Amino acid sequence: MDDVRSRLIRCFAAVFPGLTPDQIPKAQPATVIGWDSVASVTLIAAIEEEFGVEFDVQEIANVLSFAKLSEYLRSLGTASAE
Amino acid sequence: MKLVEALEILKCPVAEGASPFSVYLVSSFTPLHLQTFLAAKLCKANPELLVHISTGLYGDIRGNLTRMSQSNSSAAAIVLEWGDFDARLGLRSLGSWDPEAAGEILENAQQFAKFLDTLLRCMPVKFPVSISSPTLPLLPISPSPSWNSSKFELSLRLCVTSLLEAVSELENLQIVSSEQLDAASPITKRLDLKSEYASGFPYHLPHASELAHRHAKQLLPLNPKKGLITDLDDTLWLGILGEVGVDGISWDLEHGAQSHGSYQRFLQSLNRTGVLLAAASKNDPTIVREALQRSDLLLAGNVLYPIEANWGPKSESVNRILKTWNIAADSVVFIDDSPMELAEVKATHPDIECLLFQKTDPGAVLDLQYRLRDLFGKRRITQEDAIRQQSIRIAGSFRTDNGDGNVVSDDFLHKAEAELTLDFRKQPLDPRALELVNKTNQFNLNGRRWSDAEWLAYMQDTNSILVLVSYRDKYGPLGKISVLAGRKSGQSMEIDVWVLSCRAFSRRIEHRLIQELFHRFELKEIVFRFEATSKNGLLQEFLHFAIGQAPSPSVGLTRAQFDSINPVTYHNVLEPRHG
Numbered sequence: 001m002d003d004v005r006s007r008l009i010r011c012f013a014a015v016f017p018g019l020t021p022d023q024i025p026k027a028q029p030a031t032v033i034g035w036d037s038v039a040s041v042t043l044i045a046a047i048e049e050e051f052g053v054e055f056d057v058q059e060i061a062n063v064l065s066f067a068k069l070s071e072y073l074r075s076l077g078t079a080s081a082e
Numbered sequence: 083m084k085l086v087e088a089l090e091i092l093k094c095p096v097a098e099g100a101s102p103f104s105v106y107l108v109s110s111f112t113p114l115h116l117q118t119f120l121a122a123k124l125c126k127a128n129p130e131l132l133v134h135i136s137t138g139l140y141g142d143i144r145g146n147l148t149r150m151s152q153s154n155s156s157a158a159a160i161v162l163e164w165g166d167f168d169a170r171l172g173l174r175s176l177g178s179w180d181p182e183a184a185g186e187i188l189e190n191a192q193q194f195a196k197f198l199d200t201l202l203r204c205m206p207v208k209f210p211v212s213i214s215s216p217t218l219p220l221l222p223i224s225p226s227p228s229w230n231s232s233k234f235e236l237s238l239r240l241c242v243t244s245l246l247e248a249v250s251e252l253e254n255l256q257i258v259s260s261e262q263l264d265a266a267s268p269i270t271k272r273l274d275l276k277s278e279y280a281s282g283f284p285y286h287l288p289h290a291s292e293l294a295h296r297h298a299k300q301l302l303p304l305n306p307k308k309g310l311i312t313d314l315d316d317t318l319w320l321g322i323l324g325e326v327g328v329d330g331i332s333w334d335l336e337h338g339a340q341s342h343g344s345y346q347r348f349l350q351s352l353n354r355t356g357v358l359l360a361a362a363s364k365n366d367p368t369i370v371r372e373a374l375q376r377s378d379l380l381l382a383g384n385v386l387y388p389i390e391a392n393w394g395p396k397s398e399s400v401n402r403i404l405k406t407w408n409i410a411a412d413s414v415v416f417i418d419d420s421p422m423e424l425a426e427v428k429a430t431h432p433d434i435e436c437l438l439f440q441k442t443d444p445g446a447v448l449d450l451q452y453r454l455r456d457l458f459g460k461r462r463i464t465q466e467d468a469i470r471q472q473s474i475r476i477a478g479s480f481r482t483d484n485g486d487g488n489v490v491s492d493d494f495l496h497k498a499e500a501e502l503t504l505d506f507r508k509q510p511l512d513p514r515a516l517e518l519v520n521k522t523n524q525f526n527l528n529g530r531r532w533s534d535a536e537w538l539a540y541m542q543d544t545n546s547i548l549v550l551v552s553y554r555d556k557y558g559p560l561g562k563i564s565v566l567a568g569r570k571s572g573q574s575m576e577i578d579v580w581v582l583s584c585r586a587f588s589r590r591i592e593h594r595l596i597q598e599l600f601h602r603f604e605l606k607e608i609v610f611r612f613e614a615t616s617k618n619g620l621l622q623e624f625l626h627f628a629i630g631q632a633p634s635p636s637v638g639l640t641r642a643q644f645d646s647i648n649p650v651t652y653h654n655v656l657e658p659r660h661g
Contacts, residue, residue, distance in 0.1 A: 014089035038114070041281045045115060046085045049287050057280050 004051075004073050011046045012066060015039055028065035040064060047073075083291045085115055088122035096125075096132050103131040103533060105301065106155040110143035110166050112282040119294035120159060127302040128531075140282060141174075144197060151205045156535040159297040160213040163284065164220060167191035167241070171221060173278055179223045184234045187223070191238055195245040202249050209535045212300035213249075214258035215242050217293060218273050218284060253513070254534065256300040256461070258293070267292040305521045307435070307457045308409050309358035310349065311400055313418040314365060314373070314391075317439040318346060318381070323365055328373045333380065341447040345439070346380035348451045353385045356467025357458050358407055358474060360388055362399035362416070367391040387475060396423050397430035404431075407474055408584040410523050410617060415457060417450075464514055466561040473560045473585045495590065495652050502594060502653040503552040508541045515550050515565045522581035524620045525592070528613035530579070540578075545569045547603075551595060553586050560585050566595060573606040575599060580610070580621070592624055594651040600641050609638045 012024045016032055016039070029035040044055055047069065053076055055063070063072045107113050107120060117135050124133045136155060138146025143166040150158045165172020168190040170183065177183070202211065226232035246257050272289040285293070315322045320339035321331040333343035353359050359381075363370060370391035374383035388406050390399035396418070404411060412433035418424050424436040435457065440446035460467075505512070516537045523529070532540070540546055551564035563586040567579040582592055599605060612633050614622060625633035628647055 011086055014086045014093065017089075017093045041114065041283075042085070042089070042118070045277075045287060046089065049085050054276075057276065 005070060007050055008047070008066065008070055008073065011043060011050055015043045015046060025066050083119065083122065083295070085118065085287050088118050088291070091122040091125050092118065094125075097130050100130050100132040101536065102134065102156070103128075104134040104136060104155045106136045106150040106153050106158040107161070108138060108143070108146045108150045108158060109161040109163070110141055110146065111163065111284055112140055113137050113161070114281065114283040115287060116161065116283070116285065116290045116294055119291045120297060123294050123298035124302060127298055144194075147198065147201055151201055155209060156533050157210040157301045158212070159301065160211060161293065161297070162214060162216050162242075163218055164216045164238075167194045167216075167238070171223070171238075173221070173275065173284070174282070181225055184223070188234070188237050188241070191241045195241050199245055199248055202252060202255060209254065210301055210533070211255045212258065212297045213246070213255060214263070214293060214297065215246060215260055217260075217263060217267075217289070219269055253462070258296045258300065263292060263296060305413075306460050307357075307415050308413040309360065309407050309415070310352065310454070310458070311360045311362050311403055311414060311416045312349065312386075313420070313423065313439065314361055314363035314370065316419045316441050317417060318342065318349075318361070319373075320441065323369055323373055328369065328376065331373060341441065341444045343380055344451070345447060348454065350381045350385065352454065352458055353381075353471065355458070355460060355463050356470045358409070358471060359386050360390070360403045360407070361386045362390045362396050362403065364393055364396070365391040385471065387471065395426060397427050400427050400431055400434070408587065415454065464517070466514060469559060469561050472558060492650060498555040498557070498589070498652070500553065500555040500589060500653045501656060502591065503656045503658055504595075504598060505550040505552070505658050506548065507658075508546070508548050511538070511541055512550055512562070514562045515548065518562065518565050518583065519579055519581050522583060523615070523617040524584050525582040525587070525624070526615070526618045526621060527577065527580040528611055529615035529618055530613075540567065543569070545571070547575070549595070549599075551591065553589070553591060555589075564591060564595060566599075570603055570605075573604060574609060575603060575605050576609045576611060578611045587620065590649055590651045591653070593648050594653050594655070596639070596644060597648055597651065598655060600644060605641065607638050607640050609636055611635070612637050
């Protein structure tokens with residue numbers, strides 16, 4: 001498992017403790033119980049801190065799923081980030 | 083701590099039987115990640131607590147403070163920011179910053195400070211409260227350039243400082259140190275404006291973590307250490323006594339030894355707060371005695387007790403000191419300038435905190451003093467603190483007069499002229515009782531630590547009984563040395579709490595106390611809510627002896643059983659004069 005993926009899984013697992021490892025890669029607001037605005041803020045804050053990135057407020061709504069966040073983080077070149 | 087780590091801590095299942103610990107977190111902003119960090123830090127500080135954080139309403143600081151004061155929480159954390167003193171000092175208000183508004187802002191700030199002062203003093207339930215002054219930078223309201231401290235800014239800061247200075251006298255209130263927070267969280271890296279505008283949470287995560295850490299530390303403080311063992315040569319003073327002689331050792335600027343002088347002064351001040359001090363030195367005892375009599379020592383020579391000066395391993399000296407003090411190794415700090423000696427002591431006593439005295443680095447010596455202040459720090463000095471050292475000496479004389487035997491003879495106890503004072507009053511509640519319960523390990527019924535709120539609730543139960551025991555004999559007073567609390571039901575009593583200070587062992591106080599309970603309350607049975615801990619071996623021994631087998635939880639002791647094993651006691655039992 002690559003670094004971005006494993007660290008992103010950790011963030012999702014921390015924010016949504018009810019998700020099983022199988023469910024995390026498919027996670028998006030519509031399919032996860034309890035994914036409300038507070039959960040989104042917490043998830044984004046955890047990811048920003050974990051990856052040392054800063055999301056543009058306007059673009060957050062467009063990346064709110066595991067797949068899109070994964071893709072977005074890769075596009076920022078964070079794969080090698082510590 | 084990172085946010086993801088905090089969330090992971092909160093995900094962990096809570097231990098079975100965990101005590102509820104609810105904290106009211108007061109702020110006028112959305113506490114969001116601060117709440118997460120605070121809960122995680124509290125869980126980490128005490129995994130046996132079931133932590134719950136309540137919060138108030140956004141933008142309603144006065145209402146939240148009022149709700150906090152009326153809540154049934156175990157404790158509260160108040161996180162103030164400038165906008166609480168006047169909305170125009172916050173970022174979400176667009177109220178006027180015209181120069182003429184300054185007077186009104188100051189007036190509002192003073193009114194809020196007065197409100198908070200009154201509320202904190204009038205709180206009906208005195209649960210522990212941790213409060214922090216505004217942590218974010220003041221906005222550029224003042225017409226002065228930012229490099230200039232304007233009268234407006236100074237007046238605002240004075241308003242906050244005066245408030246905190248005034249309420250600092252309240253026993254249940256603890257104030258987060260701004261200076262320490264500044265060192266850990268640079269003021270320019272605290273405000274997250276993007277987050278403030280987007281979600282109403284004004285802090286960058288590292289600042290939220292630091293702030294939560296400090297509040298948690300205040301709400302669940304560690305028990306302070308009790309004793310410090312110091313090396314002498316090149317630590318308490320500069321120089322090797324055996325080489326330079328009594329007149330050759332130094333601790334002043336003139337001899338380039340100021341760090342040793344400041345260390346002496348620090349130890350003296352620690353001793354005045356009830357910390358036990360002893361010396362362990364590889365030295366000739368005669369010359370050490372002579373050196374400690376030098377009148378210019380900043381540490382009075384007689385506050386070191388005992389003094390172990392010999393050529394044996396330091397771990398053995400430490401052993402003897404611990405035996406004399408009769409306290410657990412994890413309550414003790416050992417200081418030496420030799421890493422090898424520290425390692426030797428640590429290998430034998432892994433629970434002792436071993437710290438290096440870096441004689442060539444004055445900055446490190448000052449840092450050591452900060453560290454020691456944190457390890458031994460206490461907010462108030464009690465009467466017991468003042469007599470602790472004397473008590474240890476008395477215990478030493480007690481043992482010496484008894485021929486150093488482990489079993490104290492009847493003749494010796496008979497001649498000791500012992501007096502036990504049993505205080506059954508629950509009002510006013512003596513804070514020493516809870517302090518003793520929460521720091522005693524060796525003779526402790528179950529090792530349970532109580533929060534102020536839990537203790538208060540227990541005492542407010544009309545069925546609960548509290549006995550606070552003081553002891554003195556011809557060697558002097560030991561102060562308040564035992565606490566017993568339970569509930570009576572018919573001719574039975576359940577004991578939930580029982581501790582006896584190690585200073586008071588070997589005097590049959592435990593026997594006499596149980597005897598008094600049976601007589602005074604006409605009991606047929608006492609049930610002990612016992613739980614074995616890694617440290618309460620002495621209590622286990624007592625119960626084993628009393629019931630004739632290894633104790634189990636909720637072990638019962640009948641009057642007949644007790645009468646058959648109760649030794650003769652010689653205490654004169656008194657009750658304190660009321661009023």
